[in-house]
Amino acid sequence: xxxxxxxxxxxxxxxxxxxxxxxxxxxxxxxxxxxxxxxxxxxxxxxxxxxxxxxxxxxxxxxxxxxxxxxxxxxxxxxxxxxxxxxxxxxxxxxxxxxxxxxxxxxxxxxxxxxxxxxxxxxxxxxxxxxxxxxxxxxxxxxxxxxxxxxxxxxxxxxxxxxxxxxxxxxxxxxxxxxxxxxxxxxxxxxxxxxxxxxxxxxxxxxxxxxxxxxxxxxxxxxxxxxxxxxxxxxxxxxxxxxxxxxxxxxxxxxxxxxxxxxxxxxxxxxxxxxxxxxxxxxxxxxxxxxxxxxxxxxxxxxxxxxxxxxxxxxxxxxxxxxxxxxxxxxxxxxxxxxxxxxxxxxxxxxxxxxxxxxxxxxxxx
Numbered sequence: 001x002x003x004x005x006x007x008x009x010x011x012x013x014x015x016x017x018x019x020x021x022x023x024x025x026x027x028x029x030x031x032x033x034x035x036x037x038x039x040x041x042x043x044x045x046x047x048x049x050x051x052x053x054x055x056x057x058x059x060x061x062x063x064x065x066x067x068x069x070x071x072x073x074x075x076x077x078x079x080x081x082x083x084x085x086x087x088x089x090x091x092x093x094x095x096x097x098x099x100x101x102x103x104x105x106x107x108x109x110x111x112x113x114x115x116x117x118x119x120x121x122x123x124x125x126x127x128x129x130x131x132x133x134x135x136x137x138x139x140x141x142x143x144x145x146x147x148x149x150x151x152x153x154x155x156x157x158x159x160x161x162x163x164x165x166x167x168x169x170x171x172x173x174x175x176x177x178x179x180x181x182x183x184x185x186x187x188x189x190x191x192x193x194x195x196x197x198x199x200x201x202x203x204x205x206x207x208x209x210x211x212x213x214x215x216x217x218x219x220x221x222x223x224x225x226x227x228x229x230x231x232x233x234x235x236x237x238x239x240x241x242x243x244x245x246x247x248x249x250x251x252x253x254x255x256x257x258x259x260x261x262x263x264x265x266x267x268x269x270x271x272x273x274x275x276x277x278x279x280x281x282x283x284x285x286x287x288x289x290x291x292x293x294x295x296x297x298x299x300x301x302x303x304x305x306x307x308x309x310x311x312x313x314x315x316x317x318x319x320x321x322x323x324x325x326x327x328x329x330x331x332x333x334x335x336x337x338x339x340x341x342x343x344x345x346x347x348x349x350x351x352x353x354x355x356x357x358x359x360x361x362x363x364x365x366x
Contacts, residue, residue, distance in 0.1 A: 005137075006031060007088025016043075023048025023072070029134070030086040037062030046071025051134075052078070052086030078127045082111045085130035090138045091264055093233070093257035097226055104222040104254070109264075113251030116266055128266040136274065139263045143243070143278050149178040149358060150279030152295050153188030153286030155253050160214040164191045167286055168206060170317075170351035171195025175240050177359065178281050182259065183295075184244025186219040188286040190256035194232070197239030197258050209236060222254050229257035245278075247271040250291075272298060282313040282358040286351075287321040293328055300332055303341035313344040313361040315354050322347060 006012050006028045016039050024047030032054045033040060040055070041062035050072055056063035068074055078085045096109040104110050118124065151171060157163050164187075171192035174180050180196040182189035194213070198206040209232045216224035233239070244259025249268035265271035276283065276299050283299050285292055296316070303311050314332075316322045322329040329347050336342030346357050 005029060005088075007138075009033075009036075012036065012039075022046075027051060028053050029088045029137075030084055031088075040067060044070075048072045050074045052076070052084065078123070078130065081124075081127045082108065082115050083127075083131060085127050085134065087131070087134050088138060090135065090142065091255075091262040092260070093230070093255070093262065096255055096262060096264070097230070097257060100223065100226055100230070104226065109255060110251075113248045116248045116251065132265045132267050132270050135263050135265060136270075139245075139274065139278065142261060143181075144179065145278050145280035147178055147281055148181050148243070148279050149174050149281040150181045150275060150283045151189070151192035151286065152183055152275075152283065152288065152292055153192075154288035154292060155183075155185045155187040155189065155219075155250075156289075157187035157191065157287075158217045159191075159210065160217040163188070163287070164214075165207070165210050166351050167191035168195035168198070168210060170284065170286075170354060171242070172199040172203075172206060173352070173355045174284075174358075175199035175242065177355065179241070179243060181243040181245060181275070181279050182256075183275060183291075184246030184255050184259055184262055184264065185250065185253040186225070186256055188288065189244070190229070190258055192286075193242045193244055193256055193258035193260075196242035197233075197260070198236060199240045201236060205236060219254055226254060226257055233257065243278075245271055245275045276302065276312075280312055281362065282315065284354055284358075285314070285316045285322075287318045287325075289326070293326060296328055296332065300335055300341075303344070304335055304339060306341065308340040311341040311344050313346070313358055314341075315346040315348060315357055317348055317351055317354065319347055319349050 004026045006015060009031055012031055022044035027049045029051045034054050034056050037056040037060055045067045052075060055067055059065045097107050099106050167188045168191040171180050172195035175196035176199060180192055182192050198209055212232050213228050216228040219225045241260040244255060244262045246255045247265045247268045255262055255264060285296055299314055316329060336345045344361050
């Protein structure tokens with residue numbers, strides 16, 4: 001059975017205008033249908049799935065009891081959670097940072113993190129799982145994995161360090177050929193999202209944007225750090241779309257506002273798996289520590305067992321870092337030796353070397 005989705009009231013109205021007569025095989029997700037009882041009463045609702053939708057109360061035609069009686073499957077809204085478990089779209093920076101002028105602790109992002117830190121009960125576990133499933137669904141709607149490249153690296157990189165500008169340059173270069181995706185956090189991840197956002201503009205404007213951000217170099221003061229990012233978005237609007245995939249598991253690392261679309265998860269395990277799966281165009285690893293090393297070898301494991309045509313190119317940037325400071329390269333190269341994915345492993349010194357390798361690997365894979 002073909003599955004269709006309705007994730008907004010406008011989409012519901014359009015479907016009705018197009019002659020929709022039955023909701024069998026349809027999922028309606030987090031839509032307020034209280035004012036559409038008449039329309040619901042005139043179509044078949046049996047086999048339709050209503051996820052967190054609001055329907056007219058009482059035993060009225062097209063209301064909640066009527067829809068349930070006629071075979072609609074209703075999943076109720078989840079009470080007492082500070083987020084929508086059935087949301088139909090990814091987050092925007094404005095969604096997560098709403099209310100920032102009054103202080104970060106009151107923003108939806110900070111409130112959700114505080115909620116996630118409480119002891120897990122069954123209802124909390126279910127709410128978080130429903131939310132992450134909804135994010136999975138929304139992410140699939142807007143991504144082309146073959147055309148997406150992931151840029152991963154350390155969250156501790158300051159905005160006023162040379163490596164930040166280099167990572168922004170990498171994001172800028174990649175955005176000309178791919179959709180840039182990152183782990184959605186501060187540091188190297190933010191820099192790559194920034195570079196993508198500014199990729200339609202001259203280099204000197206990117207330099208100016210970095211200077212604005214460098215006035216609040218660290219995320220320890222989230223209000224100033226996030227505020228500087230929104231100032232960049234205000235001065236240089238309508239940037240190129242990129243993706244951030246952060247997690248509330250690392251809630252002390254706020255999401256960066258330079259990612260246009262944000263797929264934020266409660267489960268870090270799910271987030272890591274999704275991050276690697278949506279970046280089939282390649283994975284670039286800038287200098288980082290334990291989290292980046294985990295991502296390197298999670299990707300390596302998938303590549304080790306992958307069919308040759310499914311191997312995802314991996315580029316490690318920073319020869320000294322990955323061979324001397326963090327000895328990941330020798331182990332990675334050893335795993336790739338004699339395996340199909342060995343030919344798609346690269347170690348380079350500078351971000352400027354990355355794009356040609358990814359374009360070459362893409363061509364080699366046909």
